[in-house]
Every structure is written in C-alpha cells, then in structure tokens.
Amino acid sequence: MRRLPSPHQWFFGRRRDQQWPLVLGxxxxxxxxxxxxxxxxxxxxxxxxxxxxxxxxxxxALIFLLAGLGLVAMVxxxxxxxxxxxxxxxxxxxxxxxxxxxxxxxxxPRRRQRRALELSFSGQPVVAVDLPAEGGVTIALPCRAQRxxxxxxxxxxLATRYPLGLFRAWSYIHPSWSCIVYPKPLxxxxxxxxxxxxxxxxxxxxxxxxFAGLRPRQLSDPTRHIAWKAVARRSDEQALLVKxxxxxxxxxxxxxxxxxxxxxxxxxxLSILAGWIMLADEGQxxxxxxxxxxxxxxxxxxxxxxxxxxxxxxxxxxxIGDAV
Amino acid sequence: xxxxxxxxxxxxxxxxxxxxxxxxASPHAEHLPPWLSLLFGAALLWRLWLWRQRRPLPPxxxxxxxxxxxxxxxxxxxxxxxxxxxxxAMLVLFMALKPLEMKTRRDALVVVLLGFFLLLxxxxxxxxxxxxxxxxxxxxxxxxxxxxLHGGAQPLAAIVRQAGLLLLQAMPFMLILYLLFPRVSGPxxxxxxxAHAGRSGLSSEMAPGSISNLILSGAxxxxxxxxxxIPEKADLYWRGPVLDAYDGLxxxxxxxxxxxxxxxxxxxxxxxxxxxTSIIEAHNQRWLLALDVATSLPAGTxxxxxxxxxxxxxxxxxxxxxxxxxxxxxxxRAESAAVLQQxxxxxxxxxxxxxxxxxxxKSRPPARIADAVLGMFRNExxxxxxxxPLLGADxxxxxxxxxxxxxxxxxxxxxVFLLRAAGVPARVVAGYQGGEVNPVDGYLIVRQSDAHAxxxxxLAGEGWVRYDPTAAVAPSxxxxxxxxxxxxxxxxxxxxxxxxxxxxxxxxxxEAANNAWNQWVLGYNPQRQRDxxxxxxxxxPDWRSMSTALAVLCGVVLLLVTVWTLPRRxxxxxxxxxxxxxxxxxxxRGVPRAAWEGPLAFAVRVAVERPQLAExxxxxxRCYAALRYGRGDSEQxxxxxxxxxxxxxxxxxxx
Numbered sequence: 020m021r022r023l024p025s026p027h028q029w030f031f032g033r034r035r036d037q038q039w040p041l042v043l044g045x046x047x048x049x050x051x052x053x054x055x056x057x058x059x060x061x062x063x064x065x066x067x068x069x070x071x072x073x074x075x076x077x078x079x080a081l082i083f084l085l086a087g088l089g090l091v092a093m094v095x096x097x098x099x100x101x102x103x104x105x106x107x108x109x110x111x112x113x114x115x116x117x118x119x120x121x122x123x124x125x126x127x128p129r130r131r132q133r134r135a136l137e138l139s140f141s142g143q144p145v146v147a148v149d150l151p152a153e154g155g156v157t158i159a160l161p162c163r164a165q166r167x168x169x170x171x172x173x174x175x176x177l178a179t180r181y182p183l184g185l186f187r188a189w190s191y192i193h194p195s196w197s198c199i200v201y202p203k204p205l206x207x208x209x210x211x212x213x214x215x216x217x218x219x220x221x222x223x224x225x226x227x228x229x230f231a232g233l234r235p236r237q238l239s240d241p242t243r244h245i246a247w248k249a250v251a252r253r254s255d256e257q258a259l260l261v262k263x264x265x266x267x268x269x270x271x272x273x274x275x276x277x278x279x280x281x282x283x284x285x286x287x288x289l290s291i292l293a294g295w296i297m298l299a300d301e302g303q304x305x306x307x308x309x310x311x312x313x314x315x316x317x318x319x320x321x322x323x324x325x326x327x328x329x330x331x332x333x334x335x336x337x338x339i340g341d342a343v
Numbered sequence: 344x345x346x347x348x349x350x351x352x353x354x355x356x357x358x359x360x361x362x363x364x365x366x367x368a369s370p371h372a373e374h375l376p377p378w379l380s381l382l383f384g385a386a387l388l389w390r391l392w393l394w395r396q397r398r399p400l401p402p403x404x405x406x407x408x409x410x411x412x413x414x415x416x417x418x419x420x421x422x423x424x425x426x427x428x429x430x431x432a433m434l435v436l437f438m439a440l441k442p443l444e445m446k447t448r449r450d451a452l453v454v455v456l457l458g459f460f461l462l463l464x465x466x467x468x469x470x471x472x473x474x475x476x477x478x479x480x481x482x483x484x485x486x487x488x489x490x491x492l493h494g495g496a497q498p499l500a501a502i503v504r505q506a507g508l509l510l511l512q513a514m515p516f517m518l519i520l521y522l523l524f525p526r527v528s529g530p531x532x533x534x535x536x537x538a539h540a541g542r543s544g545l546s547s548e549m550a551p552g553s554i555s556n557l558i559l560s561g562a563x564x565x566x567x568x569x570x571x572x573i574p575e576k577a578d579l580y581w582r583g584p585v586l587d588a589y590d591g592l593x594x595x596x597x598x599x600x601x602x603x604x605x606x607x608x609x610x611x612x613x614x615x616x617x618x619x620t621s622i623i624e625a626h627n628q629r630w631l632l633a634l635d636v637a638t639s640l641p642a643g644t645x646x647x648x649x650x651x652x653x654x655x656x657x658x659x660x661x662x663x664x665x666x667x668x669x670x671x672x673x674x675x676r677a678e679s680a681a682v683l684q685q686x687x688x689x690x691x692x693x694x695x696x697x698x699x700x701x702x703x704x705k706s707r708p709p710a711r712i713a714d715a716v717l718g719m720f721r722n723e724x725x726x727x728x729x730x731x732p733l734l735g736a737d738x739x740x741x742x743x744x745x746x747x748x749x750x751x752x753x754x755x756x757x758x759v760f761l762l763r764a765a766g767v768p769a770r771v772v773a774g775y776q777g778g779e780v781n782p783v784d785g786y787l788i789v790r791q792s793d794a795h796a797x798x799x800x801x802l803a804g805e806g807w808v809r810y811d812p813t814a815a816v817a818p819s820x821x822x823x824x825x826x827x828x829x830x831x832x833x834x835x836x837x838x839x840x841x842x843x844x845x846x847x848x849x850x851x852x853x854e855a856a857n858n859a860w861n862q863w864v865l866g867y868n869p870q871r872q873r874d875x876x877x878x879x880x881x882x883x884p885d886w887r888s889m890s891t892a893l894a895v896l897c898g899v900v901l902l903l904v905t906v907w908t909l910p911r912r913x914x915x916x917x918x919x920x921x922x923x924x925x926x927x928x929x930x931x932r933g934v935p936r937a938a939w940e941g942p943l944a945f946a947v948r949v950a951v952e953r954p955q956l957a958e959x960x961x962x963x964x965r966c967y968a969a970l971r972y973g974r975g976d977s978e979q980x981x982x983x984x985x986x987x988x989x990x991x992x993x994x995x996x997x998x
Contacts, residue, residue: 055449055452058452059456062456062459070463074660075470076470076865076867077474077864078466079526080475080517081459081478085482086517087520088509088513090513090516090897091512094901095509106938134494134495134497135493135494135495147495180493181490181494182490182493182505182509183486183490184452184489184492
C-alpha cells in the first residue's frame with residue numbers, strides 16, 4: 020500500500036527543484052519565532068505591565084524599542100536567506116557507513132554578508148556556513164550512507180537564526196540528487212589468481228601456475244586450496260594454511276561471486292567482493308567482476324574500480340538464486 | 344521542528360555576556376547594600392578568571408548555597424523580599440550568579456533577558472537624559488551580545504555596527520509605539536510602600552529652619568510657561584499652603600476639622616490676567632503652586648477657602664496644569680467670622696514684649712498697623728541672613744528685640760504675630776517667590792531656593808491683602824532673587840550660585856533640554872497623548888483608532904525596513920542583459936540555455952535543434968562572446984540588442 024503523504028508533503032509537494040541556480044524568493048522562505056523569541060515576547064509583556072504600573076515613561080521607551088528590535092530581527096532573519104542563489108553539484112559515491120557528501124554551491128549576490136546559515140538533510144549533521152558579501156562558497160552536505168544502492172538524501176533544510184536568535188527562517192530545497200553507495204568493503208585476501216571458473220578450465224591451466232607460498236586460511240578461501248600437507252607438518256594446528264599462486268593468469272584476475280563463501284548472506288558476499296576490488300585496485304591488478312547475470316570485463320584503474328563497485332552497489336539480490 | 348541538543352556557548356561569547364551583566368547591573372551599585380555590590384563584582388571576576396583559565400564552572404550545590412545565603416541576607420537587609428528595592432537586589436543577585444552556571448546558549452539568552460529586565464529597573468530611580476542615553480548604549484551592547492551569540496566570531500566593530508543598524512531600524516517603531524500605544528494611567532495595582540520615597544518641597548508647616556533648608560537646594564520645584572508676557576518679578580508670588588495656626592513655635596495650616604466653614608473663595612480680578620502652564624515636580628502634597636491668585640483652574644482641581652489651588656490627590660508624578668491668574672485682585676471681601684477668628688488666635692502668655700508693642704497700636708486702623716510693623720523692619724537695625732541665631736521659647740520677642748537677624752520665615756512670623764496681637768486678622772502664606780526665565784525655551788524656572796513665606800492681612804472692604812515683611816528688610820530679595828539679597832559670605836544655594844556667564848548659558852541649555860525631555864518623555868501621560876494626537880488630526884482618539892493607526896504605521900515602517908535591507912541587485916552590464924533577454928526569448932520558444940552552456944556551444948546546439956533560428960542565434964552568440972570575452976564595440980552591442988527582434992514570432996515555434 021502506498022503511504023499517505025504527510026501533511027507537510029501534501030502541502031509542499033514532493034516535486035523536485037529543476038531550475039538551477041535556484042534563487043530563494045519570499046514564497047520559499049518560512050519564518051516563525053523560536054522558543055527564545057517567545058520568551059523574549061513574554062519578558063516584554065511582563066516588563067510592559069511593570070512599566071505601566073510604575074508609570075515609567077523611559078520603561079515604555081525601552082519596551083517599545085525592544086519590540087521594534089524584534090520586528091527588525093524578523094526582517095533580517097528573512098533577508099539572511101532571501102535572494103540566496105543555490106546550485107547543487109554532483110555527489111561522489113560513498114561506502115556504506117561513511118558520510119556521503121553532496122556539494123552545494125551558495126552564492127550571495129548582495130553587498131552584505133550572510134551569517135550563520137545552517138544546512139542539513141533531515142536527521143543528518145548540520146553544516147554551518149557564513150557567506151561573504153558578493154561571494155560564494157561550496158559546501159559538502161553530509162548524509163550518512165546506511166544502505167547499499169542509490170542514496171536519495173531528500174530535501175535540504177536551509178535555516179538561520181541570525182541575527183538575534185528570536186526568529187528561525189528556513190527554506191527547503193529539493194534537487195534531484197542521488198549518489199551511489201557501495202557496499203562496505205570487507206578486507207579479505209584476494210582469491211587465488213585465475214583459478215578458472217569452471218573445473219575443466221582449471222585442469223588445463225594448472226601447469227602455468229607458480230606456487231607462491233602459504234598463508235593462513237581466510238573464510239573466503241575455497242577448501243580445495245588448503246595445503247593439507249603443510250598443515251599436517253605444523254605442530255600447533257591452529258590455523259589451516261592455503262597455497263598461494265602467482266604468475267600464470269595473474270594478469271587477469273576474475274573476482275567472481277561464486278568464489279565468495281556461499282554460506283554467507285548476499286550482502287556480506289557483496290562486501291567481500293568490494294574488499295577484493297579495493298585490494299586489486301591497490302595492487303594495480305587487471306581484474307574483472309562476475310556477478311550472476313552480469314560481468315565487468317577486466318581492466319585497471321579508477322574507472323574500472325568505480326564501475327565494478329557500482330555494479331555491486333546496484334546489484335539486485337533477487338537474481339542470486341537462479342544464477343548460481 | 345527538530346529538537347536539538349543544547350548548544351554549548353562559544354568561548355568567545357563569554358566576555359560579551361559578562362559585559363552585559365556589568366552594564367545592566369552596575370548602575371544599581373548606588374543604592375544597593377555594599378556587600379551585594381561586592382558579591383556582584385567578585386562573582387563577575389571569578390567567572391572572568393574561570394574563562395581565561397578555561398576552567399570548569401563551579402558545581403551546582405555551591406551556587407545553590409550562594410543563592411540561598413544571599414537571598415537570606417537580602418531578606419534580612421530589606422525586611423522583605425517583595426518591595427521594589429529588594430526586588431532589584433534579587434535581580435542583581437541573579438545577574439551575578441547566572442554567568443557562573445552559563446554553559447549553553449540558552450543560559451546565555453537568560454542572561455540577556457535578565458539584562459533587559461534590569462535595564463527597566465533603573466527607571467525606578469532615575470529617568471533623566473543621561474539614563475536615556477545609558478538605555479541606548481546598553482541596548483546596543485545587549486543586541487551585540489545576541490549577535491555574537493548567534494552569528495559567531497566577527498570583528499568587534501562589525502558586531503557593534505550591526506547592532507547599531509538593528510537599533511537604528513527599530514527606532515521608528517519605538518517612536519510610533521511611544522506616540523500611539525494607548526497609555527494607561529495610574530497603577531494597575533497598589534504600589535509598594537517605597538514607590539514614592541524621597542521627595543522634597545514645601546511642607547504643610549513652617550517650623551524654624553524648614554525653609555532655610557529648602558533655600559539651599561537648587562532643585563527645580565516647577566516650571567511655568569506664560570502664554571503672553573511674564574509678570575514683573577516682584578509680582579511672582581506662587582501660593583502654597585496657608586498657615587493660620589500658631590503654637591508659639593510652628594505655623595501650621597488649620598485642619599478642616601477645626602470647624603471652619605468650607606466656603607468657596609470669591610476673587611475679583613482688577614488687572615490683567617495671565618494664563619500659563621506649569622509643570623510641577625512631584626512633591627507628595629496636594630497644593631499646586633498657582634500664581635497668586637488663581638482665577639481659572641485646571642480641570643479636576645479646586646481652590647481652597649484660603650485661596651491655594653489643590654489637586655484631588657497628592658502629586659506623585661511630575662504633572663502639567665494650566666491656570667489663569669491675576670496679580671491685582673480682591674479676595675474674600677466678605678470673610679466668615681470663623682476664619683477671621685482663626686486668623687486672630689494666638690497662644691496665651693508668650694512674647695509679652697511683642698504683645699505690649701502691639702497693644703500700643705491697637706487704636707489705629709488695621710492698614711496703618713501693618714505699615715507700622717513694616718516701617719519698624721525697614722528703619723530699625725534688621726538684617727536678612729540665612730544663618731540666624733537660635734531662638735528660645737519667646738521666639739518673636741527674642742527676634743524683635745534681640746537678635747534682629749533672620750529671613751522670610753522670621754519676618755513673616757513676627758509680622759503676623761504683631762498684627763494678631765493688635766487685633767488684625769493675619770496669616771502666614773508659604774510658597775515660592777520669583778523664578779528665573781530660561782532664554783532658551785522661555786520657561787520660567789522656580790527652584791526650591793525660591794521658597795518664601797509672606798503674610799496676608801484681612802482689611803475690611805479690601806479682603807485679604809498681601810504684605811511681604813521680608814521686602815521691607817531686603818527689597819533685593821524680591822526684585823532680584825535670593826543671591827542678591829544675601830550678604831557676602833553666606834552659604835549660597837547649590838546651583839544658583841554659579842554665575843559665570845558661559846556656565847549660566849550651559850545651564851540654561853541643559854535645563855531647556857531637560858524640560859523638553861520631561862514633557863515629551865516623562866510627562867507623556869494619557870492626557871498629553873490625547874492632546875498630541877488631536878493636534879495630529881485625531882480629534883477624539885480612542886484605543887480602537889489608536890490601535891488601527893498603530894498597526895498601519897508599524898506595517899508601513901516594516902515595509903520600509905524590508906525594502907531598506909533588500910538585497911541590492913548587482914549591476915548587470917548591458918551586454919549581459921541583452922544576452923539574457925535573448926536567451927529568455929529562445930527559452931520561450933522551447934530552447935532553454937543550460938546554465939553551463941557557453942554562448943557559442945549554445946549556438947551550435949540551437950543550429951542542430953532549430954535550424955531556422957541558427958543564423959540569428961549564432962550572430963547573437965558571436966556578438967556576446969566578443970563583448971564579454973573579447974574586445975567588443977558598441978556596434979556589436981546594438982546588433983546583440985537587435986537580435987531579439989529578429990527572432991521569428993511565437994506562433995512559429997512549433998515549426
């Protein structure tokens with residue numbers, strides 16, 4: 020069932036802003052007194068009663084001056100946002116658990132500075148920024164990436180209490196913004212180079228492989244790589260050792276879904292794959308990615324890393340069952 | 344709205360808040376008990392030290408103990424926690440201790456609001472021009488503290504400038520509200536006992552020394568503004584209480600309970616009438632000090648049978664009254680027997696020598712008796728001095744036949760005694776004589792140093808006639824004022840003595856400014872508000888029309904402030920404006936230019952998408968690129984501006 024829109028959504032709509040740069044006009048700016056503002060009004064009222072009771076003319080003057088100050092502060096809070104020009108930028112991808120950063124350019128066309136602007140996605144950390152007169156600044160709005168996939172941070176709340184904290188003026192901007200969130204890389208050693216995806220392939224290639232050494236077994240290592248003889252020779256029997264191979268097909272490393280431990284849930288397997296991609300990328304290896312139903316041809320470099328990670332990020336787990 | 348965790352106060356904002364505490368509380372040191380001022384100073388210094396050393400604030404229980412202890416001390420000092428002074432003391436105490444637990448921005452806000460409240464309490468004690476200036480200065484500081492609190496670190500000058508700007512923009516609202524906010528008169532509830540403490544002025548009795556003390560004060564008693572010319576200085580007798588009961592030492596006003604009929608006085612004016620408006624300082628008594636003798640009274644006042652003008656209530660605040668008076672009059676030609684009887688009564692068995700003297704004059708007509716007394720004062724060796732010798736039980740005898748030194752009080756007292764002893768009804772009148780015209784605003788200023796006492800004698804057919812026995816001794820007292828009359832070496836009244844010319848000019852200006860301040864700021868009461876508003880074309884202002892005017896004017900000013908602070912458009916150069924116009928026209932025809940698209944790239948895209956617009960667009964783009972990035976000339980600008988008109992009409996947009 021579709022969720023009913025909240026009154027707020029219903030009122031302001033879910034429409035995304037399309038025109039950039041966006042100039043904040045008076046129809047986009049809301050303003051209400053803050054709790055401090057209410058308290059200020061209450062104090063003024065009490066003071067007024069006191070001034071009337073004791074017939075303090077100068078007291079009247081003080082209270083009226085402060086009332087005027089409140090009104091002026093309202094105008095200034097409003098103008099602190101009014102006419103601000105905003106242009107969203109492209110967000111870089113992030114890993115799960117990190118902060119995705121959405122760049123937003125703020126430009127101040129007027130001759131006075133704008134101070135203490137607070138920007139945030141709903142429920143996310145607040146970024147405070149001051150804008151110089153007739154100048155601009157680009158900020159990176161943080162949004163915690165919690166799930167793999169495409170992250171829509173929602174709308175930005177742009178608020179200010181400057182100058183006196185008596186009023187809060189705010190505006191929402193809602194760019195069609197998103198960023199890719201990669202699975203959190205799980206650092207496990209790379210799978211052995213090119214141990215062929217199919218059994219027959221492996222047989223044929225075995226002669227080209229060079230034995231490179233032993234290392235403790237990781238969860239992701241297939242059982243057939245365990246060096247049983249070496250394990251038998253060791254007295255402590257604490258860890259199983261696996262054989263490592265070098266050379267051979269090392270110039271073409273295939274990071275395959277099927278090489279990940281099948282007893283793990285799919286998100287964890289994707290994380291393992293992401294860890295491999297990071298490792299392979301750090302080692303400047305030439306690698307490809309195989310996922311059920313799709314593959315990325317082997318290549319090197321950051322573009323390869325990005326496209327592999329993106330494939331992981333956007334992978335639909337529903338396809339897993341029929342592919343393996 | 345999202346609720347946020349309390350925001351910690353910035354390190355750099357603390358000194359601002361300490362300054363707020365200092366500015367709003369320190370003027371109270373004048374009337375606070377010294378221990379509280381010391382506590383306040385110590386608390387601020389402590390907080391300052393903690394701030395400099397970046398140490399944690401004291402624990403709560405420590406502050407709670409301090410508060411409780413200090414509250415107990417205040418209660419003990421003032422015997423109550425509810426009065427005006429103890430209330431102020433408590434506010435100062437809170438202002439001293441609040442910074443010591445100031446951690447969050449909310450605490451800081453409480454300090455600022457407390458500061459506003461403390462500012463208000465200053466006006467209990469003074470509402471002078473310097474206090475008004477102090478108001479503006481401390482408001483600027485408080486606003487600056489708020490700006491610092493919410494705007495982060497900035498140069499000091501920038502913060503103060505911003506605060507000044509905000510206050511400047513708030514001023515029109517203050518003026519409008521001040522003029523139009525419906526004023527409520529009188530207290531909303533009973534004022535505490537100490538609300539009107541410490542007023543000086545004439546008292547309702549004349550005991551030895553009571554007037555000479557007044558004469559030494561330069562304080563202003565009242566100011567008068569005459570509609571036409573001002574009477575001669577010698578005619579400026581301002582009538583206060585009439586003292587007709589004597590006990591041998593003190594002259595008092597006989598109480599109504601003495602059985603005198605409350606007859607309305609009958610005044611026949613014989614000369615010019617003077618109309619004038621007086622602004623009388625609060626003196627906590629009912630008499631209004633009209634020029635002798637009033638012929639037309641302000642509304643809500645009455646003329647006592649003894650001719651002084653009385654308000655219904657004691658004068659608790661500076662007030663304006665309009666009178667008309669005559670200085671040449673006949674009053675109460677038919678006086679009741681009881682009043683005359685009272686004007687003859689003397690305590691028995693005192694002043695035998697004076698009685699004996701009066702006995703010898705008894706056969707003469709009353710007017711001649713009075714003249715005889717004045718003649719005695721004038722011709723014999725009497726002196727005018729503010730430092731008379733002390734007198735004993737037979738004060739009049741000792742004065743007339745012994746010391747012969749005194750001032751108005753002695754002369755009026757002896758004069759009335761002699762006349763009564765000779766069988767002529769007479770009484771003492773207390774009030775003020777003279778005054779000084781301020782050339783700056785034309786107001787006549789009467790000070791406490793002009794306090795005076797004279798006599799009135801009832802003559803058949805004439806009514807009450809004024810006699811000033813002091814004038815017989817020291818005519819200059821009446822004609823030129825107290826300073827001229829006093830011999831060399833006498834103590835001079837405080838302000839009156841300063842006679843350097845430039846000082847006098849300065850004083851005139853200062854007093855004129857004070858007078859305007861009093862009328863516009865302090866004396867702005869419901870009555871005055873009605874007067875002003877009717878002069879501005881609101882003939883009969885009620886609260887409803889006032890609120891409407893208030894709302895409309897405030898709205899207009901708010902609009903003006905909004906426009907004032909509106910972001911100014913940057914000047915766009917003509918080439919850019921023409922290009923934007925051209926692009927807007929293309930956008931209306933369905934080819935919007937993307938923000939990142941340069942003019943030439945845009946022209947290329949337009950040529951692909953809309954071949955029929957290709958030629959004109961490439962020309963426009965070329966001109967614009969040349970103007971903006973190259974060395975374009977005015978001709979190209981003209982071509983660019985023309986391009987819009989060369990576009991095909993809208994109906995061809997789908998073509």
